[in-house]
Amino acid sequence: MVKVAIFGAAGGIGQSLSLLVKLDQNVDELALYDVVNAPGVGQDLSHINTKAKLSSYLPENDGLAKSLENTDIVVIPAGVPRKPGMTRDDLFKINASIIRDLAEGIATYGKKDVFILVISNPVNSTVPMVAEVLKKFKVYNPKRLVGVTTLDLVRSNEFLKQMLPEDKIDSSNLFVPVIGGHSGDTIVPLFSIGCPEYYKKLSTEQRESLIHRVQYGGDEVVKAKKGMGSATLSMAYAGYRLTSSFIKTFKNEVSKEVAFIELNDQLKGAKEAKKIISEKYGGSHIDYFALPLILGKDGIEEVDYKILEQADEKEQEMIEIAVKQLEKNIVKGKNFISGIETSFSA
Ligand SMILES: NC(=O)c1ccc[n+]([C@@H]2O[C@H](COP(=O)([O-])OP(=O)(O)OC[C@H]3O[C@@H](n4cnc5c(N)ncnc54)[C@H](O)[C@@H]3O)[C@@H](O)[C@H]2O)c1
Numbered sequence: 001m002v003k004v005a006i007f008g009a010a011g012g013i014g015q016s017l018s019l020l021v022k023l024d025q026n027v028d029e030l031a032l033y034d035v036v037n038a039p040g041v042g043q044d045l046s047h048i049n050t051k052a053k054l055s056s057y058l059p060e061n062d063g064l065a066k067s068l069e070n071t072d073i074v075v076i077p078a079g080v081p082r083k084p085g086m087t088r089d090d091l092f093k094i095n096a097s098i099i100r101d102l103a104e105g106i107a108t109y110g111k112k113d114v115f116i117l118v119i120s121n122p123v124n125s126t127v128p129m130v131a132e133v134l135k136k137f138k139v140y141n142p143k144r145l146v147g148v149t150t151l152d153l154v155r156s157n158e159f160l161k162q163m164l165p166e167d168k169i170d171s172s173n174l175f176v177p178v179i180g181g182h183s184g185d186t187i188v189p190l191f192s193i194g195c196p197e198y199y200k201k202l203s204t205e206q207r208e209s210l211i212h213r214v215q216y217g218g219d220e221v222v223k224a225k226k227g228m229g230s231a232t233l234s235m236a237y238a239g240y241r242l243t244s245s246f247i248k249t250f251k252n253e254v255s256k257e258v259a260f261i262e263l264n265d266q267l268k269g270a271k272e273a274k275k276i277i278s279e280k281y282g283g284s285h286i287d288y289f290a291l292p293l294i295l296g297k298d299g300i301e302e303v304d305y306k307i308l309e310q311a312d313e314k315e316q317e318m319i320e321i322a323v324k325q326l327e328k329n330i331v332k333g334k335n336f337i338s339g340i341e342t343s344f345s346a
Pocket residue numbers: 007008009010011012013014033034035036077078079080081082091095098101102118119120121122123148149150151152182229230231232235
């Protein structure tokens with residue numbers, strides 16, 4: 001039995017992601033939760049003839065608690081998206097309390113071993129926030145919480161293909177690790193490691209333009225949508241890709257993914273990653289970072305820290321820049337929780 005819950009299921013990402021999860025034959029139950037329209041979206045999806053049983057909830061009548069009953073995986077795309085001219089950090093004001101409240105709900109009503117995937121921005125701050133809430137409630141397991149940065153990998157694969165049309169690259173087969181965080185300069189694509197054979201072909205100008213496009217790909221969509229939101233369809237695809245890797249762990253399948261995680265000593269390779277980030281890149285306070293990881297039935301089984309040393313010279317400079325920004329984002333998320341009393345009783 002695998003049950004997935006989606007918080008913010010009636011939104012732009014939420015609806016498409018719910019559709020993709022409903023189509024997954026490894027899912028037995030899908031619970032939708034939103035402050036608006038979840039029953040409508042749920043009714044619609046419930047007509048699809050796939051295995052997953054649908055349920056949908058609004059906050060009233062203990063909706064949040066019910067959506068979490070026996071839930072194995074919670075995916076969170078709840079909150080507001082950017083408008084042109086905004087940074088992801090500008091979303092903090094509104095999304096921080098939404099994410100805190102949902103995390104308190106998970107801590108209170110969720111299974112102890114639930115997997116939590118956070119999509120809501122700013123990811124660099126919302127993930128530390130969720131961890132702090134779970135720590136406060138003494139239910140935190142660092143192997144089971146990730147921030148979703150998969151869209152950065154998806155974009156890297158696709159933008160590289162678009163830059164080299166003659167090579168007829170199948171971008172669905174590439175794996176460009178994108179490390180660091182999920183905003184601007186904190187997004188560090190490692191093309192030299194993911195696809196050296198193609199990266200070698202690019203001029204310095206092409207490399208710079210490709211990296212910039214990956215770092216600011218989100219802005220392209222925000223601009224094109226002219227105030228009507230940010231990436232939803234590509235994000236649903238990326239979010240489903242990571243969600244499906246978590247779903248597969250219930251069939252004892254192991255996957256390699258990249259996600260934004262706490263570099264907690266309980267994770268194999270995390271201590272080494274922290275040491276390198278501190279000594280080589282000057283990030284002595286960095287305890288969250290997106291890195292390649294192995295996912296298995298207990299969640300994150302291993303973190304690939306070696307990649308931090310394998311990056312080429314330019315990429316190493318980018319990691320150094322990312323670390324500085326990331327530090328501020330992480331502290332901001334943690335401080336938000338430590339400064340506020342919880343509203344649920346533990
Ligand atoms: N991690 C990434 O790569 C990535 C990519 C794209 C978007 N995002 C982020 O995902 C979030 C959602 O984007 P979207 O385009 O789907 O926005 P949206 O406005 O279309 O949908 C958000 C949904 O969240 C719901 N919601 C608000 N408060 C809630 C609460 N307390 N509980 C449950 N649901 C609640 C809203 O009712 C809405 O249906 C944004 O913060 C956006 O920046 C992240």
